[in-house]
Amino acid sequence: MPPQRPAPSARFTPPSRVRAAAFGLLGTVALVAFGLRIGDVAFVDEYAYISQSxxxxxxxxGEWNDPAWLDFxxxxxxxxxKYLIGTALRVSNEPRPGxxxxxxxxxxxxxxxxxxxxLTSARVPSILVGGLGCLALAAIGAMAFDFRVGIxxxxxxxxxxxxxxxAHRAMSEAPCEAFLMASLALxxxxxxRSFAGRASGFRILGLLAGAGVAAALAVLAKFNGLLALMTIAAWAGLAWAIPRGAGWGWxxxxxxxxxxxxxxGLAFMALNPYMTARDPVYRVADPADAGPLRPGPLGAWGRFRLLIDHRRAMSAGQQRIFPHNALKRLPERAKVVAVQGFGRFGPFGPATxxxxxxxxxxxxxxAFAWLPLCLGAMGYAMAYGRMQSRRREPPAAWAVAAWALVSLTVVTLYLPMAWDxxxxxxxxPFSLLAAAAIVGAWDALARLAGWKPRLEPS
Structure with missing residues (x-):
């Protein structure tokens, strides 16, 4: 039996030239907004990355076997x-520290x-990828809900x-978030597409291969980038669990x-010579050098485990050095996520x-306004996804809700320090859920007032 055709959608879909102009305007405004802060006072960790550019x-x-890759x-x-900052310094003819x-x-x-x-040159890449992140989130919102929600x-x-x-600091956070969202957009x-009755399987594979490369770039910035692969895995389970007509899209x-x-994994290894560099002159590090012993002739998996163990050791060290910020119990972490994550670091929080x-x-x-809005938005996304499913559309709102839940769970379980x-x-993810709820509330008010915006099938 052939699959049923989807029912008409209620998505707001302006002409393609309008969408392109709006996305271009969003990207431009984001670059200007982040760029205006390029002269802010330096943060100490920025110079860690600059010193290693x-x-x-x-x-x-092409010096991928240089012993420096195995130094601390x-x-x-x-x-x-470090690649982005070093490239920016090269382009601006600034000397790189050694x-x-x-x-x-x-x-x-x-x-x-x-x-x-x-410092100014080193911050330019973060501004650029910060704008990319806003556009990637807008693309996710446009696919999951509609164009207005994305913007x-x-x-x-x-x-x-x-x-x-x-988005203007010369550090790892902006590249990680931007490429994570780019991965999830793909x-x-x-x-x-996996919900189409006759899914284009090779196109699905191509998009997910691209998502894997973007996820590798996120992880090459910070291990938070693993959230992209965790979310994709959750989406795979969701696609399998949702009933549908004939087809093997799932x-x-x-x-x-x-x-x-x-x-x-392949992109991570190819772009991080630490994983593959040979050290024919392996030796114990000079006591004057920073850090512990060199990793030696470990295989790729052993070196990856060393990276994980090193991050754990660093978190434990931070807890000892900064006990007033340390979070050692799950209730403490959950409270910090609820109060700080949705309070001072939400859109209603202070600039500093x-x-x-x-x-x-x-x-x-x-947090008194943002946390209830986000919780209500989660419920709205679940209801909206159910409506999408009833219209035989891909219930992409559920995918966004899954992303938010995966991120919230991982952050709450891991959070070692009460740091921004x-x-x-x-x-x-919660900005996207909130945007969806706000647009949905606007539409409901518009219907009550008797005004119906022009809607087109998606």
Missing amino acids: YYADLFLT PGYDLMPLP PAAARMWYANTHSTFGTPRT AAGVLLMLNPLYALH ALAAWR LWFATGSALAAVTA SDSTIRYDMRQDRG RYLLPIQA
Whole structure:
């Protein structure tokens, strides 16, 4: 029996030229908004990445077996931000600090390098990928709900004080979030196609292979990027669980999800020479060097495990050094996520925050509005997804809800410190859910007032 044709959709779909203009305007405004803050006071960790920007030179010149890849800086910080910063310094003819600068920064984390122009140049990549992240979220929103929701979500993310803060800092957060959302935008396009009666399987595989590459770029910035692969896995389970007519789209998506994981692993190894560099002169590190012993001739899997173990050790060390910010019990983590994650780091939070105060009404009072809105938006997404399913459309609203739940769960379970950057992964999905609920409420009011906007089939 052939699959039934979808019922007409209630999605708002303006002409393609209008959509292109709106996305272009959103990207431009985001770049301007983030760029206006390029002269902000430097954050100490920015110079950790600047001091290691010489890794970009090693990578771009093909020196993938240089012993420096196995030094402590080679695996303490992920390489993509260093590549971006080093490339920006090359383009602007700014000198790159060398290994001595990296050792100096570890000896004194308040060390600075170069001139003010060095910092300005190093921040440009974060501004660019920050704008990319807003566009990727808008694309996800347009696919999952409609065009208006996508644009509103991009604007909410642009206005989010935590996202805006990292979208101009020369660090790892902005690249990680941007490529994570780009990965999910490609995966959602594949997920929607998997619901077609005669799914184009090879197109699904191609989109998910691209999602795997984007996920690898996210992980090459920060391990938070693994949330992309976790979310894609959740979507594979969701696609299998949702009843549908004839077709094997769910199987194509499941196969593509495995392909995305494999592609991500291969891209991660190809773009991170630490994973494959040979060290024919393996030796114990000089005691004057920063960090522990070199990893030695471990295989790729052993080196990846060393990266994981190293991050765990660093988190444990942070908890010892900064006990006032340490979170060692799940109830503490959940409270910080609820109060800070939806308070000072939500869209109603202050432009700058003070992490030395765990709970502060002045900083966190925005949670009284944002947290209930986000919880209500989760319910709205579940109802909207059910409506999509009844219209025999891909229930993409459920996919967005799954992304938000995966991010919220992982952040709450892992959160080692009450620091802003650990709460960044929940901002984008909940901005999208809130945008959907706001647009839905507007439509409901419009219907009550007797005004019906022009809607077209999607």
